[in-house]
Amino acid sequence: MDFTIDELISVCIARQVVDGEVLAQGINTPLVMAGLILAKCTHAPNVRFASAIGQGLCQEWGALGVGRSEDMWLGKALLNVGFAVAAADMLPKFHPKEFFRPAQVDACGNFNNIAFGKDYQRPRMRLPGSGGIPDVSVNHEQIYLYVPRHSRVTFVEQLDFVSGLGHAPQRRRGHGPRYLISDLGQFDWHDGHIRLLSYHPGVSIDHIAKKTGFALAIAPDVHETPPPSAAEIRLLREEIDPLGVRKLETLGGGARKDLLRTILQREGAW
Amino acid sequence: MSSFVSLAEAAALVRDATTLALGGMTLYRRPLAFVRALLQRAARPRDLTLLCFTAGLESDLLVGAGCVGTVRSCYFGLQDFGFAPMFTAAAQEGKIRVLEETEASIVMGIRARMAGVGFMPARAWQGTDLLKLRPDVKSIIDPYTGETLTAFPALRCDTAVLHALEADYDGNVKLNNNLGIDNELAYFADRVIVTAERFVKKIERATDGPIIPAPAITCIAEAPRGAWPTSCYPLYPLAGGEFLRYIDACNAGKFDSYLSAVLDQ
Numbered sequence: 001m002d003f004t005i006d007e008l009i010s011v012c013i014a015r016q017v018v019d020g021e022v023l024a025q026g027i028n029t030p031l032v033m034a035g036l037i038l039a040k041c042t043h044a045p046n047v048r049f050a051s052a053i054g055q056g057l058c059q060e061w062g063a064l065g066v067g068r069s070e071d072m073w074l075g076k077a078l079l080n081v082g083f084a085v086a087a088a089d090m091l092p093k094f095h096p097k098e099f100f101r102p103a104q105v106d107a108c109g110n111f112n113n114i115a116f117g118k119d120y121q122r123p124r125m126r127l128p129g130s131g132g133i134p135d136v137s138v139n140h141e142q143i144y145l146y147v148p149r150h151s152r153v154t155f156v157e158q159l160d161f162v163s164g165l166g167h168a169p170q171r172r173r174g175h176g177p178r179y180l181i182s183d184l185g186q187f188d189w190h191d192g193h194i195r196l197l198s199y200h201p202g203v204s205i206d207h208i209a210k211k212t213g214f215a216l217a218i219a220p221d222v223h224e225t226p227p228p229s230a231a232e233i234r235l236l237r238e239e240i241d242p243l244g245v246r247k248l249e250t251l252g253g254g255a256r257k258d259l260l261r262t263i264l265q266r267e268g269a270w
Numbered sequence: 271m272s273s274f275v276s277l278a279e280a281a282a283l284v285r286d287a288t289t290l291a292l293g294g295m296t297l298y299r300r301p302l303a304f305v306r307a308l309l310q311r312a313a314r315p316r317d318l319t320l321l322c323f324t325a326g327l328e329s330d331l332l333v334g335a336g337c338v339g340t341v342r343s344c345y346f347g348l349q350d351f352g353f354a355p356m357f358t359a360a361a362q363e364g365k366i367r368v369l370e371e372t373e374a375s376i377v378m379g380i381r382a383r384m385a386g387v388g389f390m391p392a393r394a395w396q397g398t399d400l401l402k403l404r405p406d407v408k409s410i411i412d413p414y415t416g417e418t419l420t421a422f423p424a425l426r427c428d429t430a431v432l433h434a435l436e437a438d439y440d441g442n443v444k445l446n447n448n449l450g451i452d453n454e455l456a457y458f459a460d461r462v463i464v465t466a467e468r469f470v471k472k473i474e475r476a477t478d479g480p481i482i483p484a485p486a487i488t489c490i491a492e493a494p495r496g497a498w499p500t501s502c503y504p505l506y507p508l509a510g511g512e513f514l515r516y517i518d519a520c521n522a523g524k525f526d527s528y529l530s531a532v533l534d535q
Contacts, residue, residue, distance in 0.1 A: 027296060027324070028349045053295065054448050066350045067510045070298060070448055070503040074478075080447035083295070083323060084377040084454050088392075114370065115361075120403055126361035128347030128354070132373035135394035162399040170397040172418075248350060257514070260350065264510030269501075 001230045005183045006250045008200060009146065010035040010236060011228040012181045013099060016144060019044035024091060024098035025051040026131060030064055031148060032099040034236055034246040037061045041235050048078075050096055052131075056080035057090075064245040066260065067269020087132055097142035101249075103127050104159050105145060107194050107214045109166030109177040111137075112159045120161070130163035137164040139174045148249040150182035152213040167192035183250065184208045186225055193217055198225040243267070272441030272464070272487035280463045280491040281307035284315050284429055287339070291321040291459055292328050293432035294500065295450035296349045297508050300328040301433040303496035304465050309335055310533055321427055322346075323376055323451045327500065327516065330354040333366060334525045340367040342425075344376060351513045355520035370403045379425035380454045389421040396420060430459035432482070433497050434490075435505065437466035438473045441484030446503050449480070456482045465493035467505060478504075 003011075013035025017023065021044070023036045040047050040061060049058040054073030062072035074080065081090055102111030113133055117124030137143055143164070147154050162168075167176035167189055180187040185199045185208050195217035199205055201224055209216045228236075236246070243263045248256060264270050281304060284290055294300040305328045308315060317339035320329050325346040332338050334356030346357045360366045374394035382390040391410060395401055396418060401409065410421045432452050434443035443464045445452055456462055464487050473481055495502075499509035499516075519528035 027345060028347075030350075053298070055295075055450070056447070067501075067507045070501060070507075074447050074503055077447070080449065082449035082453050083373065083451050084380065087373045088377050088381075114399075114403070122364040123362055126358050126368075129343060129345045129370070130372055130400075131345050134372045134398040134400045135374035135392070138395065138397050139393045161403070162397075165397045168397060172396065173393060245350075260510070261514065264514075267507070267510075269507040270509065270511040 001228070001233055003228050003233055005200070006031060006246045007228055007233055007236055008225065009148065009181055009183065010038060010246055011232050012186060012225065013146065014038040014042065014232070016179055017044045017047060017097070020046045022048050022050055022057070022094035022096040024096035025049055026098065026100065027052045029099065029101060030241070030245040031249045032146065033064055034241045037240045038232060038235055041240065042232070050086065050091055050094070054080050055083045055086040063239070064241040064243065065267055066245055067264050067267045087135070095141060097144060098136065099144045099146050100133060100164060101147065102145055102154065102164060104154055104156050105147070105180070106156060106159050106166065108168055108192055109145070109189055109194060110159055110162045110168055111145065111164035111166065112161045114161040114163050116160055118160055133164045137174070138171065141175045143175065143177045145177050145180040147180065147182040150184040150208070150211050152211060155212040155214065157214045184211060188219070190217070190219070195219050196222055198223050200225045201227055272484045273489045275489045275491050277303060277307040277465065277491045277493055278310070280304065280465070280489055281311055283461065283463065284308060284318070286315055287317040288428040289319040289321050289426065291427045291430040291455050293430060293450060293452045293455055294497070295448050296324045296326050296345070297500045298448045299433050299446060299497050299502050300326055300500040301431040301465055301496065302328050302498060302500060303493035304431050304463065305331055306533060308332070308337070309529065321425065325357070326354065327513065330356045331529065333357045333360050334520070335529060338366055340369060342369045342371050342376070344372045348513060348517070351517060355517060356525060370400060372400065375407070375422050376425065376451065378422035380451065380458050382422065382424035383426055384454070384458055387424065389423050391419040391421050394420055427455070427459040429461045429463060430455040431463045431465070432456065433493070433502065434464050434466040434482070435479065435502065436468060436470050436473055437464065437490045438470050440472070441487060441490060442473050443482050443487065443490060444473045444479050445482065446479040448503060453480060456486045461488045462486055463488060464490045465496045466490055467494055467496060467502060468492070
């Protein structure tokens with residue numbers, strides 16, 4: 001069965017979901033949403049979604065969108081409570097699992113979504129900001145990471161700013177990231193250091209090491225990432241994300257813009 | 271108690287060097303008509319402090335027009351459309367001051383203010399660089415457990431602007447459920463301006479959005495399609511083409527001509 005890298009990432013994300021969990025969904029992370037819905041459609045029918053859009057809880061799901069994503073997050077929600085109540089009161093009670101996309105991550109799993117460059121007043125690249133990452137990463141147990149385009153820009157020896165707390169000595173509560181998936185492989189943390197668990201089909205360990213800005217540790221039973229099944233691919237393509245919204249995270253430049261335009265026009269959100 | 275005004279009259283209430291909160295969430299139900307009215311003033315506001323839980327196109331227009339001195343937000347971007355171009359450039363060039371915020375710092379800051387106390391403690395931020403980037407935010411020791419906590423300082427806000435689906439002739443308004451922190455802004459800001467898609471005789475109570483009652487509202491201005499090009503669920507979806515046109519214009523260095531064209535419409 002042919003599959004594309006976005007599909008493999010979403011399938012691997014789905015495999016990290018345990019039935020019954022509350023799954024938090026951030027802003028602009030469709031690869032994650034596709035994976036979480038896939039989990040609900042397969043082995044985890046009793047999960048519930050808590051989204052930054054709509055700020056409530058959904059036990060139903062709808063196909064991914066861009067211009068009409070409120071059809072799901074408002075139209076199918078069990079309840080909507082607003083961001084203050086969701087973030088401060090409701091979600092901490094549910095110990096949600098959440099996948100974050102770091103702009104930089106180090107070997108300890110500290111991550112940065114604030115800016116590139118050491119000078120905070122005049123950064124080389126200002127990023128949109130860290131949302132709730134400095135709040136939940138110091139306190140929660142179920143922090144997961146994903147990186148759609150694995151490179152030395154993202155996997156760095158030294159972060160410019162720590163907005164997400166990893167397996168760091170100053171941690172007093174919660175737990176550092178449990179897992180990371182990139183377009184090259186799957187990783188976990190062992191003794192506070194990231195290590196390669198599996199390499200994706202067609203990717204060599206050497207290549208992953210070259211694309212990583214720090215010394216790469218490798219799990220003793222490192223293996224090839226199991227490919228998606230035909231049923232998983234069919235669900236992603238036909239039911240969960242027929243518009244291909246998930247691919248917006250793996251494409252860049254003109255190809256991404258073309259896809260975005262096509263999606264919006266097909267949605268009638270132009 | 272709310273009074274009924276024109277959009278221009280509402281926009282005239284915003285003074286230089288005050289804190290302005292813009293309601294809604296990312297690309298949803300943002301008060302764009304109000305922002306356009308602000309930018310159509312003979313004297314545009316200057317040195318505003320923008321307080322947006324999430325800041326998007328409405329805020330990027332104000333930054334690009336030179337109205338903003340300080341930004342307080344936990345996310346300033348255009349979601350699927352990428353970075354907010356004018357904010358990104360202004361922050362990189364050091365032209366605006368960014369007060370780094372997170373969900374907790376804004377929510378706890380509002381709750382402190384609403385409780386009438388100087389700070390609200392939380393576990394957020396401990397061990398991250400946020401405490402270095404915000405030296406004004408102090409840590410305290412919990413007097414009962416000894417745990418070190420972050421003491422998020424009370425926020426204040428001169429003017430909050432919310433966009434509503436409906437307003438009625440008693441001065442109540444109805445929002446939808448993609449709230450961001452609109453419910454909190456309505457009771458926390460010194461002055462609350464509401465723009466509304468339409469007026470109805472009497473708002474019906476329903477589960478698809480909260481009602482903000484007249485005593486919380488300073489004034490209401492009618493603004494049909496007042497969230498465009500952001501969405502106003504379920505009345506209209508976001509106008510994706512307009513977002514792409516905006517980004518293309520900014521990337522080509524043509525923010526000013528884009529803004530002139532939008533304000534002339």
